[in-house]
Amino acid sequence: MIGESVPRLEDRPLLRGEGRFVADISLPHQLHMRVVRSHAAHGTIESIDATGALAVPGVAAVWTGVDVSDIAPIDFRQVGADQMVPYRQPILAQERVRYVGEPVAVVFATDPYTAEDGAEAVILEVSELAPVLDTTGPLGDFDGRLDTEAYVFTEQTGDVDAAFARAEHVIEAEFGVGRHTGVPLECRGALAVHHRTTQTLEFLGAAKVPFQNRDALAAMLGLPPSRVVLREAHVGGGFGVRGELYPEDVLVALAALRLGRPVKWIEDRHEHLVAANHSRDQRHRLRVATDDSGVIEGLEVEFVSDQGAYVRTHGATVATLAAAMLPGPYRIPNYRVTGRVRLSNKTPAGTYRAPGRYESTFVRERALDAVAAELGVDRAEIRRRNLIAPTEMPFERGIDALGTAVVYDSGKYEMMLDRVLGHIDYPALTWSLAERRAAGELVGLGIGFFVEKSGLGPFAGSRVEVDPSGCVTVTTGEASVGQGFETVMAQICAETLDVGLDRISVVHGQTDQMSYGMGAFASRATVMAGTATHDASLALRQRAIEVAAEMLEANPADLELVDGAVRVAGSPTRAVSLGEVASALGPASPYADGRPGLVTEEWYLTSHMNYPYGLHAGVVALDADTGSLSIERYVIAYDIGRAINPMLVEGQIVGGAAQGFGGALFEDFSYDEIGQPQVTTFMDYLMPTAAEMPELEILLSEDAPSPLNPLGVKGAGEGGTNACGAVIAAAVDDALDRPGAVTSLPITPERLHALCRSSPATA
Amino acid sequence: MKPAAFEYHAPRTLEEALGLLEEHQDEAKVLAGGQSLVPAMNFRLARPAVLVDIAHVPDLDRIDEADPASVTIGARVRHLDLEHNTIAGPLGSLIASTGRWVGHYPIRIRGTFGGSLAHADPAAEWCALARALDAEIHCRSTTGERTVGAGDFFEQMAFTTCLEPDELLVGVRLPRLGDSWGVGMAEFARRWGDFAIVLAVAAVERDGDSIAGARIALGGVAGGPVRAANAEALMAGRPATAETAAAAAAAAAEEVDPTGDIHGSADYRRDLVRAMVTRALDQALA
């Protein structure tokens, strides 16, 4: 069962239109919330006049900042620090607005149309202040006391200064990655109701991290955590963006409490593009020290992350990960990095698929290409000379990330390099591209290596229970954002219990079903919840055999679990089904002996992440007349230790790559000089569609299982995205025969057209 | 993204539709395929108090080929039906190849030819085609019908035409193109299905090896579709060769005066004009 590409359990309801996303759920007497958002990028609030809105028939209430000033700003969920505390976002703007789209008021009405009519009638007056739009420029003022640099950190390992002092070559460069983010098909949404009889606040539409958000909401609203229940419904994509605790979530919950009616909010796309977390947007400056053969002795990096207007739940997660993962698969013994998290008057930022790594892979792989060009060494060879060898595993980087030391658990990097070079027939491909270039075509190849991280701890739990009919329920506190979580948990459970997938149902993201949970981020769900489910299934099997041995009056050592039944090996008629075992375990039954029910719960604990790795190789063709680019060929090799369901892994890689290409070529949240966002609809936020996607060649491998968990599994969610920017950039350089031509993303047709015009290859 | 309240009418006859437009004047908007109007209403950029849905007005969905010299396309003929048209000769193939570029399949199923012209997006394929062929646009109101040439129909400002609030665009007359004509269409957009950054529609009449006359219309470079008059003039009488096409493309790039936006600066659009005109003419001369 593990390792089989079984169809998704989730598909049946979804394809039949039976999905239940939060927008599909309604409650009697619900009010609809509409958010009034700032039209100004930066300024002091002079007045907010809600009289017009309150006069609209059907409008039940309007709140502005003063009505919620008793509610604390939204706290960090991860990588917080005292310095960043003053930069947290209030749920409605207090005194100042800091980005276009910032919530300044909310209107509650009997239907969404009326709510929008009401919101239109709210008049916001702002006395405008100069916005900060370039975080590499001078710092601005945040609140009259603090400047806009929220956090600075330096990490180092080895002796960087000595490495530079003895270096034979020093290469300097600057690189940037634009501002883009995850745009799930389903916009955000929430529906909250306060049940007076049970004194419980129920919140539907949770995603990603329901348990952490339960705790945060309970703290903000002054409720006992056990009286706040978050429920995850179907979720139409997460990508890091969806499911974090946002101002709108808190407002919905607060309104359900204060207004005494269910309150529903469904985000529209226009809002999503200015209100949900943006991401990326980093500028790096680096120096690389190498010896004569191109072995990197030292690396020094300083970078700025444009955090937008506030520090949200992720704290400094993105910058921290960029710093920690920047050296990637290379040894680089001496490394120093300084990260600066700076605020601007743009939509606040958070994580997005391969956070910090999409950026740092771009920077690192651009740097490797620069070293190759400087020394006249082949681009694949320069990488080979710097790769960490399998004998060096586990490899300690000497740096921390997300509260844990970065220790690569396993990896056979050179083996992957050879596999990919063999697959594309590197010498022949390089030769044929050179031939085509000589004939006037603009075609080129890029390669990019990376290490991902996955399976963030410290815990995940899973409870496996069999009912008297033999149906199995797997319950975890982890979450599904649409990635096939249910299928994968069911496969892992079925492997051990030998029951059909149709007999297994998986419960996730319901805070009243489990005491603890973390969620679906950092490619952790399969690794963490999968391992816990594996352990719980093994324990259940053990328990079933124990009890069956008594029921069958047999020796446990002679029993086997086959097809959902425990039987005596060699005499299959002497058997009891798992359902019969469950039936025999009623609380008063002698078999139960104080442990009623056929149920087990296991908690998998780990203090370390594990590290999948991969290599992308892509061939692009450019059209100098228009600056358009087509991807002729794209190969993604990814080693995730063990693929529970290879089809789902490939799906993750393909979808991830589409997002990677989006950031490389299309997607860019630009702002004009007064801080007005220029990209607020899908007319302007250009995600690649099927027509822009190349056929991908995916080389999944299981060469380096993780030694940190019994399944050997590593996360699969982010490797498809990670190196796309780096590889497309490298391929463009190659096509133009101009190393170092591309220094920033996205490579829009206009930029590419300008590059083509100024390149000798096209002169 | 919910529209403001509006009143909805679905007239069954042309007279009824025109009556409603007369009654409500600029409070009213015609609803055709809804592919531009409805998004604008959802964003509350358009907030008509009254919608006059022409879905049930008879005969507007016909392509009339009775006249040997022209073809009249009803206002409500869908993009998709034009993409798959059966009109003979170069006109039919130009309409088909232009239609493929209008948005995405679901949009082409609903969006209409007349709606596209009335909406007058500066980068709309049909507007450029109408301009290239000097289409005659039939506009009806309760007081009668007038026919306006494409050159007068589109105003300098984007999304603006000479249609009066009480007028309905009922049909568009296009000249048939004989076998001496060659046609071409080229467009550059960021992604498949996006509005063009720049597009060119060309029709060239040959006289043996030389060019009798050329019509080149451009989208994406001005408030409305424009003709590349200098490029057209340059081609007349010259040999039908790639060199002539290149010279005309250079002239077209020279004579346009585009404005830039986030998808392309003015200079970039100028370069694209050159590339698109070259490509459209190469097809037309092939």
Ligand SMILES: Cc1cc2nc3c(=O)[nH]c(=O)nc-3n(C[C@H](O)[C@H](O)[C@H](O)COP(=O)(O)OP(=O)(O)OC[C@H]3O[C@@H](n4cnc5c(N)ncnc54)[C@H](O)[C@@H]3O)c2cc1C
């Ligand atoms: C995602 C997307 C992509 C698109 N891409 C393209 C593209 O690449 N190229 C392109 O050209 N278009 C594109 N469109 C727009 C599409 O082609 C529209 O269908 C077209 O512009 C308008 O036609 P309609 O029938 O939908 O008109 P509607 O949206 O119903 O109306 C548009 C306007 O014209 C008026 N109107 C409509 N019919 C008449 C009439 N008979 N008389 C008087 N006034 C009338 C309406 O009152 C309204 O003001 C795209 C649309 C979308 C949503």
